[in-house]
Amino acid sequence: MGARKRIRAEKIKEAKKQVSFAKLNNVPTSPRKMRLVADMIRGMEVNKALDVLRFSPKEASNRMEKLLRSAIANWEQKNEGVRVEDSNLFVKEVMVDSGRVLKRLRPAPQGRAYRIRKRSNHVTLVVDSKETQN
Template sequence: MEAKAKLRYVRLSPRKTRLVVDMVRGKKVQEALNILRFSPQKAASIVYQLVGSAVANAEQKGVADVDRLFIESISVDQGPVLKRFMPRAQGRATRIRKPTSHITVVLNEK
């Protein structure tokens, strides 16, 4: 039985988040949570919570054995970019781009 969790508009760069997501794709849930727990990246803690949420969704759906769950698919899509301006010398301004991401996790039983 399939369980999903989505996190949208999270203030992380999709490029940096994909590096974290690639470490856990296809792994068992317990192994993935251990990898994410000890990973120093900012995205790791957010993906850790999202995988935990997907496990809770699986329990709510009545999955027979949570220990048999694995990450069937996990993807990071680009969200809208927040554009800000930073004052610079001589009256100029430069643009600051603050990217956002949409993360989707799908768990399934092996």
């Protein structure tokens, strides 16, 4: 690896250490359904996002709420002594990527078979404080 690449990689690594995030892999929900929930809370203040997820009828919102609580706990771990209520914490970004697909067959009429694709996804949730943005 050249010097320029190594310096850039070290800068990216340092920037990632400053970010508080939580990841959830292989969630047995289709990415499309999870993105609907992710779009509801993207850019929202953390307490409001928790309320929205708690009272949402969607099944994926339960997992997203648990992931958001984990990201908040990770943020608290990095910023000891700072209260979440005082820091104006918000959901900076939510990424939902496609995970593995389980392929199954369902019997169909006249000896045929229909394919069933059971999709899963990976969710990454990043929280940040408004003070660090300014």
